[in-house]
Amino acid sequence: MQKPVSSNVSAAVLKPVAGRWSPPKAALWAAALSPKVVVGASIVAVMVICALFAPYIAPNDPADQDLTNMLLPPVWSAEGLAQYPLGTDSLGRCILSQMIYGARVALLVGFFAAVGAMLLGTTLALLAGYFGGWVDRLISQLVDLWMSLPPVVLSLTLMVGFGTGVGNVILSIVLVDWTRFCRVVRSEVIVVRRKDFVAAARLLGFGDFRIIMREILPSVAPLIITLFTLQVGIGVIVEAILSFVGLSVPADVPAWGMMIAGARNYMYQAPWGLFLPIIAIFVTVLGFNLLGEGLRVSLDPRLRKRSV
Amino acid sequence: MSVLSFDKVTVTARLGGRSVDVLRDLSFDLRQDEIIGLVGESGAGKSMIGRTVSGLLPENFSVSSGDIRFDGKDLLTLGKAERRALLGRKIVFIPQEPLSALNPVRTIGAQFGEHLQHLGIEKPRRRALMIERLRQAQLRNAEEALLRYPHELSGGQCQRVLIAMAFAGEPMLVIADEPTTALDVMTQARIVRLIAEQQAAHHTALLFITHDLRLAAHVCRKVGVMYAGDMVEFGPAAAVLKAPSHSYTKSLLAAMPDLTGPLRVLPALSDHMPGIGSFADLPGCRFAPRCPAKDQSCAKTRLPPREIAEGHWVRCAERCSAGGPLQAGAPLEVLHSDKDRGNPAVAFDNVRLSYQSSRGFLGLQRARFDAVKAATFSIREGEILGIVGESGSGKTSIGRLIAGLEQPSAGTISIDGEDHVQDGRIIHLTRRDTQLIFQDPQSALNPRRSVFRLLTQALEAGAGYKPENVRRPSAELLLKDVGLPPDCLDRFPAQLSGGQRQRVNIGRALGANPKLVVADEIVSGLDVSVQAHILNCLLDLNRRHGLTIVFISHDLAVVRYLCSRVLMMCGGEIVEEGETEAVFRHPRHPYTKALLEAVPPESADRAWPPLLQ
Numbered sequence: 008m009q010k011p012v013s014s015n016v017s018a019a020v021l022k023p024v025a026g027r028w029s030p031p032k033a034a035l036w037a038a039a040l041s042p043k044v045v046v047g048a049s050i051v052a053v054m055v056i057c058a059l060f061a062p063y064i065a066p067n068d069p070a071d072q073d074l075t076n077m078l079l080p081p082v083w084s085a086e087g088l089a090q091y092p093l094g095t096d097s098l099g100r101c102i103l104s105q106m107i108y109g110a111r112v113a114l115l116v117g118f119f120a121a122v123g124a125m126l127l128g129t130t131l132a133l134l135a136g137y138f139g140g141w142v143d144r145l146i147s148q149l150v151d152l153w154m155s156l157p158p159v160v161l162s163l164t165l166m167v168g169f170g171t172g173v174g175n176v177i178l179s180i181v182l183v184d185w186t187r188f189c190r191v192v193r194s195e196v197i198v199v200r201r202k203d204f205v206a207a208a209r210l211l212g213f214g215d216f217r218i219i220m221r222e223i224l225p226s227v228a229p230l231i232i233t234l235f236t237l238q239v240g241i242g243v244i245v246e247a248i249l250s251f252v253g254l255s256v257p258a259d260v261p262a263w264g265m266m267i268a269g270a271r272n273y274m275y276q277a278p279w280g281l282f283l284p285i286i287a288i289f290v291t292v293l294g295f296n297l298l299g300e301g302l303r304v305s306l307d308p309r310l311r312k313r314s315v
Numbered sequence: 316m317s318v319l320s321f322d323k324v325t326v327t328a329r330l331g332g333r334s335v336d337v338l339r340d341l342s343f344d345l346r347q348d349e350i351i352g353l354v355g356e357s358g359a360g361k362s363m364i365g366r367t368v369s370g371l372l373p374e375n376f377s378v379s380s381g382d383i384r385f386d387g388k389d390l391l392t393l394g395k396a397e398r399r400a401l402l403g404r405k406i407v408f409i410p411q412e413p414l415s416a417l418n419p420v421r422t423i424g425a426q427f428g429e430h431l432q433h434l435g436i437e438k439p440r441r442r443a444l445m446i447e448r449l450r451q452a453q454l455r456n457a458e459e460a461l462l463r464y465p466h467e468l469s470g471g472q473c474q475r476v477l478i479a480m481a482f483a484g485e486p487m488l489v490i491a492d493e494p495t496t497a498l499d500v501m502t503q504a505r506i507v508r509l510i511a512e513q514q515a516a517h518h519t520a521l522l523f524i525t526h527d528l529r530l531a532a533h534v535c536r537k538v539g540v541m542y543a544g545d546m547v548e549f550g551p552a553a554a555v556l557k558a559p560s561h562s563y564t565k566s567l568l569a570a571m572p573d574l575t576g577p578l579r580v581l582p583a584l585s586d587h588m589p590g591i592g593s594f595a596d597l598p599g600c601r602f603a604p605r606c607p608a609k610d611q612s613c614a615k616t617r618l619p620p621r622e623i624a625e626g627h628w629v630r631c632a633e634r635c636s637a638g639g640p641l642q643a644g645a646p647l648e649v650l651h652s653d654k655d656r657g658n659p660a661v662a663f664d665n666v667r668l669s670y671q672s673s674r675g676f677l678g679l680q681r682a683r684f685d686a687v688k689a690a691t692f693s694i695r696e697g698e699i700l701g702i703v704g705e706s707g708s709g710k711t712s713i714g715r716l717i718a719g720l721e722q723p724s725a726g727t728i729s730i731d732g733e734d735h736v737q738d739g740r741i742i743h744l745t746r747r748d749t750q751l752i753f754q755d756p757q758s759a760l761n762p763r764r765s766v767f768r769l770l771t772q773a774l775e776a777g778a779g780y781k782p783e784n785v786r787r788p789s790a791e792l793l794l795k796d797v798g799l800p801p802d803c804l805d806r807f808p809a810q811l812s813g814g815q816r817q818r819v820n821i822g823r824a825l826g827a828n829p830k831l832v833v834a835d836e837i838v839s840g841l842d843v844s845v846q847a848h849i850l851n852c853l854l855d856l857n858r859r860h861g862l863t864i865v866f867i868s869h870d871l872a873v874v875r876y877l878c879s880r881v882l883m884m885c886g887g888e889i890v891e892e893g894e895t896e897a898v899f900r901h902p903r904h905p906y907t908k909a910l911l912e913a914v915p916p917e918s919a920d921r922a923w924p925p926l927l928q
Binding site (some may be wrong): 202204208209210213214215221 | 749751755761772
């Protein structure tokens, strides 16, 4: 307990700081109002709604084949049918419905792969950056080694080994992409670790674990959030690549990469079958990148505009 | 002949739809071969003057009224290109941070040469001219310095290069913006001397911007005192220093500890200088909210400048100028650390701290650097021990050794008579009764913790753990102890002023209920009035609660005010030790003598800077 005393200097009453102050809530509001975040978050929200409520939104069952209406163009062209707003593929399946259902796999894989890569990469980064020495050398060299493997080939190989399935796709992306987190977060941890407040915490009797959790992790959290958002976009792309070569989910589950693969053979007769899933991927990844970039600017105190 | 004249210049900033006068109605006239000093604490607007002259005002800032004339030309109506042509040729700047003002990837010669090229000097003449100018700036090995990169020179040497560059083109006006703030005391004296010599040799007009009124009074013939964008007093340097007439100037001088004369309690001003966000609410004298002698009228309306002597005017009421309420504080009770008083709390015996660095092929060559060489001294219970030295003297390393953040490479440290390492653990880290107050609160306070969580950090874990409901009252007590208002508790460091942050920094260390506190340069980044607060706070903690304090500083006057005993450090060695008064009055070691001479004296009558090698 601190001795109950008051000093004579406390007679000098200090007034609140001049000017506007910005509690962390204000930072979050500033983040929410930046145009990049608004556009990015809206795109992401639309995709999440599509994924969650696919059965209610989709006009048709994506697996239903209508062999009398194969390779139909979208509804606005002369041969289009109202039943298939964006046309059908070579097996007569509704493209719009497949795209809506495809958002499920894309987001599921993107989100959980990012969570996994974040947990693995951040944990190792905290250990390496905080303890330094041989721990750091070991982890950093592992990261260097890992990053010299070509990422797509690595995940393809892993998928061949694991077999198809959403869980395995997530696992293979985590095993490839944790290095990105590890490398970036580690350098930030090293910067924070040298700050005097970490030494102060040691003098106050904080143990290593407590210092990492209470002092260092909160300081690198904005960076982790930003990396996480960007990683979801990367996960969506990798999933599309894997499903394009048929190594992602089983053939009966709709996925954007698989739609591109299927439409590839008919791209001259029915280009929309190719372009529509590409647009879906493009918009989703753009949404996550805008969100991530916007959050980076708003959450990074160095890039925040100084309020006078 | 007038070189630079400001006539009722007002600089207005637009802040979120409101216009605020950042500089108000500023007038002065700088003539050839004259030095004017501009003095003020941070936020006074003194650097804004330099930016106004160079035309490099921040966005949304503009000169809204008044006239700026340079060499008879109206600077404000001059075209952009003509104005830029003046910069670097007729108007030059000497910056605050010499190292960051030079390009780190180009040699001194390349940068100086480029500057001469800009001045229109043909290539064959450049090298000889550079060497001549660097020699005049008393840079040793001028030829060799041309081949060096900025980081290979010291801060003082870089500043010499910049001074040589500034005077190379025979400018009409030199603006030196805090040219010695980033330098050590002894280097400061040498650089100030160099600037004054060069100014006299080239008959240049010099605008000398500083936060140190005593320094300005010794360098300049005239000084202007700035406060929150106003020039509150202007006059001959000696007169301003001897008979300050504005309440602010008086309190500024009163808050500076002296190196000679009787010790007195520093009267500290309340609050801090208003930020530009609150200028709009201060129509009258902007110092009024803090002024001990304010009345209704001077807070509401701005007084016109009043001439009190030839060339000495002040914007303050007549009743304040004469005598006034701000005289020297009560005499300070001096504590002598008798040999018998207090047991040694910490004793160093031949302690060495060295760093190994690997060099050469595969790091096979090892180089040893001794930050502390064989230090033997003790700290007695209940005393305030000062450790004085310039940067690189090893004083911070001593502090970290005392706190247990570094381990000695040789020698022993004992705490309360026991060895400080027991069972492989450092006892003061486990006991938590030694705390270190770090120099830079920016780095020492976790920006993501609120003031409440910073102050009670010691109660969060380990032996001192207290549940949340107990922490709140103890945080409130700590807040009072360090003199912060209760509404600070839920704020974050970014929302506090520099002085308030330093208080939180002190409060956190006190939260662990320490017996010994090591304060490492904790007032060096603060303004004088805030510094007085912090010093009084430390004195109070020591006198009332018997807290043992190790006060590390380069500022001799501050050390004299606070410390009963002092260690002088130079190059990792303790060169002199003794009672502060005795050491400062009769210094024995040449280093102590030189250090004492390098401090600008309180009285303007004594000639300064001294001749230094």
